[in-house]
Amino acid sequence: MKGLITAAITAIVVVLVTAIGLLAIVVTDDDAQATELPGGGGGLRAVPEEFRPWILRASSSCKYPELVPALLAAQLHQESGFGTGHVVSPAGAEGPAQFMPGTWDTWGRDDDHNGISSPYDIGDAVMAQGRMMCSLIGQAKHSGITGDVRALALAGYNAGWQAVVDADGIPPYDETQNYVSVILASMPRFQGPGQLNVPGHGDGPNALRKAAARMGTPYSWGGGTPQGPSTGFCDGTNGYQNGRCIASHTVGFDCSSLTQYAYWPSIKLPRTAADQYRATADHPVSRSNLKPGDLLFWAHGSAIYHVAIYAGDGNVLHAPRTGRDVSLAPLTSAMPDSDYVGATRP
Incomplete structure (x- = not known):
């Protein structure tokens, strides 16, 4: 997002990125048989507590399974380091998800119901981030452009979707290349184990x-x-x-x-x-x-x-x-x- 201005004047480089998954394996014993615990997409760790419910909500609100909580968390970390307060980039991007004012007008809502729609409110910012990323993943899926749809969506968030279309892939800007690769590579840091399914009541x-x-x-x-x-x-x-x-x-x-x-x-x-x-x-x-x-x-x-x-x-x-x-x-x-x-x- 904060590369919307600088991306247009940056040199041309093309990058391919991949991300890895996590799998936690546990052992067994005679008294109680332990089962394999997969690191499913619903898990989340190493994020500030005030961001956690909003990241999980933003992820679950998207119909595309690629928008896992760890992707949103890694993106927030890259954008602002989970910044709170009056966080503003040199380019004028605002809040923890670093929205430019014009883009905020499109995606921002009063999701925390405090009477104001603000890119500085954690709930408003993360839900807007989720909506925009969900839309970009959908565009990537239906665009016919080859490549990891998460990478294409991240590139669209950073440089604008038209830049992705024009490049027929990840735009060849240094900042965008680094943005995409760092976020996908850091996802495992925020990927927790899959959500535990607990049957029964009492x-x-x-x-x-x-x-x-x-x-x-x-x-x-x-x-x-x-x-x-x-x-x-x-x-x-x-x-x-x-x-x-x-x-x-x-x-x-x-x-x-x-x-x-x-x-x-x-x-x-x-x-x-x-x-x-x-x-x-x-x-x-x-x-x-x-x-x-x-x-x-x-x-x-x-x-x-x-x-x-x-x-x-x-x-x-x-x-x-x-x-x-x-x-x-x-x-x-x-x-x-x-x-x-x-x-x-x-």
Whole structure:
């Protein structure tokens, strides 16, 4: 988008780009058979929490499957680095999705219903980005131009669709070439695992379903509340990565705040893993009888240090540790198997 002005005067180069997919494979054991967890198009990770619901909504609103959340996230990162506030490029492109004023007039809506249509509002900007990209993907599909329709759509977003038509492919501008290649190459950074399908109803499935919607949310020691993710803190031992305290500026969950959030307000679990074990220990569940939503606990000696939610098929959903995201993992390797204490059913 911000290349609309400079692209017209840039030198001629042609580029072919491809993108790669992710596939997460998990292992099995005798107690609970884990299944393969594909990295489907619905997953999302490593994006600021305020952008997450809008990216997912913009993706799901498009009828073309190529507009996956990771594509929109990678594009936003390239456009503005998920910029908020009054972000303006030297060419005059505005907001996190970097819309030129004339283009905003075409695609902008008051999607966040705050009474104003603004390229600086995250919801308005991301939904407008999604509408424009969806339209460009459709044009690419029906244009007869060969090549990756995602690449052609990105090129149209950056340089204008007419430039794509004139070039019969990705326009030969340096900025556009770099824009397309960087976004497609960085998609795996934002691609989370496929969305977890949780059947059934009741406290357990409902809690698992709620927690699964937070897959890809960063781990933050001490972060998270019953209302959602929040910044955490460092305590001299926890919350650090490579010697730096990152919990204090990472919006996310730790293991027990995720489980508390998942069950709240139907069941108001206490805050820490140890307290959650004590509060539910009178409803133990054997490893052979686990059901989705059951809580699983690990300990060093008698000190409970981790809790996870059973996700079915031999897998757990948890917030593992600093530097990782809320994710699925096999029960057998989520934490050291020798530390496994047992499971409870709240």
